[in-house]
Amino acid sequence: MSKIVNKLLAVMAIMLLVTACNDEVSRPAVLNCPMEGDPLYNANSKSAEFQQLLNDYIKKGLPGAILLVKDSTGFFIGSAGMADIRENIPMQVCHISKIASVTKFMLGAAIMRLQEKGTLSLDDLISKYIPSEKLKKISNGNQPITIRNLMNHTTGFYEVIEDQGFYLQVLNDPAKHWSADDLLKYVYNREAMFDFRPADTAGYSNTNYLLLSMIVESVTGMPHTVTMHEEVFAPLSLNDTYYFWHDPLPESGVVQGYYDLYNNGNLENLTQWNTGSGNGYGGVYSTVWDMYKFIDALFVQKTLLSQSSLDQMLVFHPDIESRKLLGVACFKDFIDIGDPEKDYAWGHRGRDLSYSADLFYFPEHGTSMAFIVNYGTDGDSPLGPVFLEMRDKIARLIVRD
Numbered sequence: 001m002s003k004i005v006n007k008l009l010a011v012m013a014i015m016l017l018v019t020a021c022n023d024e025v026s027r028p029a030v031l032n033c034p035m036e037g038d039p040l041y042n043a044n045s046k047s048a049e050f051q052q053l054l055n056d057y058i059k060k061g062l063p064g065a066i067l068l069v070k071d072s073t074g075f076f077i078g079s080a081g082m083a084d085i086r087e088n089i090p091m092q093v094c095h096i097s098k099i100a101s102v103t104k105f106m107l108g109a110a111i112m113r114l115q116e117k118g119t120l121s122l123d124d125l126i127s128k129y130i131p132s133e134k135l136k137k138i139s140n141g142n143q144p145i146t147i148r149n150l151m152n153h154t155t156g157f158y159e160v161i162e163d164q165g166f167y168l169q170v171l172n173d174p175a176k177h178w179s180a181d182d183l184l185k186y187v188y189n190r191e192a193m194f195d196f197r198p199a200d201t202a203g204y205s206n207t208n209y210l211l212l213s214m215i216v217e218s219v220t221g222m223p224h225t226v227t228m229h230e231e232v233f234a235p236l237s238l239n240d241t242y243y244f245w246h247d248p249l250p251e252s253g254v255v256q257g258y259y260d261l262y263n264n265g266n267l268e269n270l271t272q273w274n275t276g277s278g279n280g281y282g283g284v285y286s287t288v289w290d291m292y293k294f295i296d297a298l299f300v301q302k303t304l305l306s307q308s309s310l311d312q313m314l315v316f317h318p319d320i321e322s323r324k325l326l327g328v329a330c331f332k333d334f335i336d337i338g339d340p341e342k343d344y345a346w347g348h349r350g351r352d353l354s355y356s357a358d359l360f361y362f363p364e365h366g367t368s369m370a371f372i373v374n375y376g377t378d379g380d381s382p383l384g385p386v387f388l389e390m391r392d393k394i395a396r397l398i399v400r401d
Contacts, residue, residue: 024175025244025271028083029252033094035077035289041093043074049397054080057390061383063258063267064091064374065390068288069398070296071367077288083255083374085267096240096285097255097372098277099357100350103243103284104209107224108151108329109298110231111212112309120219122148122312122328129218130211134184139192147215150208151328152317154198157207158190161275174273177245180214183276202317202326206281213280224280236293236304241286245278249285257354259376260383270354270376282352291359291370295347299361300368314346324349333360334395343399345369351378358391367398 035041044050046069054065057080064081079091114120120129126145127135135141140156149155160166163186169176176182187210193203216224225246233241242249258267277283297304305313316325316332325332327346334345347360347369356378358371371394377387 026251028089031094033092035093041075041077044076045073047076050076051078060386066288066372068370095255096253098285098355100282100352102348102350102359103282105348106232113231129215137188140196143196150212153204153326154202156192156194157205158187159205160207178276202319209281210279238290241290244283255374257374259354260381288370337395
């Protein structure tokens with residue numbers, strides 16, 4: 001979520017106000033986690049190196065991390081640091097965390113399944129599903145924009161989470177359950193990010209997936225959370241995956257999320273702060289194991305989508321944005337860590353106020369990676385570069401022969 005923390009800090013400086021909120025996300029507990037100590041999940045030939053990486057970067061200040069890597073030599077699943085600093089609860093591989101924009105990856109897969117069933121087409125104009133009185137208030141809303149343009153971020157739609165009014169409301173009511181209409185108020189009559197030129201311009205915007213959630217509801221006649229469950233969570237038996245705020249979160253097992261909000265070296269607990277979860281662009285909570293099951297079914301087993309759908313997802317726009325290429329609900333990432341012809345990955349990043357996640361498959365190396373850190377890494381803080389360095393080192397270790 002681009003610039004969210006920086007803007008929150010600016011608003012805080014003006015308002016000198018932080019509103020307390022109820023603990024809707026319960027604190028974690030120490031879990032009985034069968035994966036811990038099972039040699040099956042420590043069989044990867046690089047297990048010791050992966051665990052050392054986790055340990056090293058916890059020492060550099062990150063609160064906690066969980067990593068799963070699966071390649072031809074087997075699994076590594078390990079953790080380090082703390083799931084709850086105040087209560088001294090260690091991070092465990094079975095803990096559940098917010099995976100932020102990886103939500104888009106899952107919603108995108110659900111939409112591809114709807115297309116396979118003939119419920120909609122990625123080439124449908126969004127005006128078929130979004131009322132004209134809403135589109136006419138959105139810059140570029142009068143253009144011939146399709147579902148595909150939403151999914152590959154070529155609309156130019158204003159970025160809802162970079163609106164000043166949105167941040168003021170987050171500060172006033174951090175735990176608010178946002179509806180789509182609540183969020184659209186911060187998109188209406190704002191200037192577009194760029195003119196609609198899908199052939200030569202792309203730019204990531206959470207507004208695109210907000211609108212996709214509305215389209216799913218229009219075409220199915222049901223809340224889009226039902227579609228997420230029916231098309232992704234249930235078929236893959238993702239039993240530790242929840243879509244907040246629509247699904248109640250478990251009473252234990254959800255890690256706390258942190259951020260160095262004042263850039264003073266102190267980690268603030270921002271677990272309860274909700275930046276629009278549950279509206280297509282964020283809100284899924286999961287484990288690294290469930291994340292792995294999703295990407296394995298998608299790209300390895302190929303049981304979730306047809307090859308035709310995968311081929312559409314993996315069409316990437318040539319614009320490079322933040323060291324990645326944008327596809328249809330999917331990124332081509334790690335494009336500059338080594339040989340660009342073979343050391344790239346398909347998947348999605350997740351960045352939120354106090355949580356981060358990565359879910360990727362490295363096709364030329366036959367390797368899946370699911371990664372969770374309970375720290376917000378999209379704003380300016382000393383730990384932001386630490387996280388980015390860590391994820392690059394993990395990727396370089398994955399592609400190393």
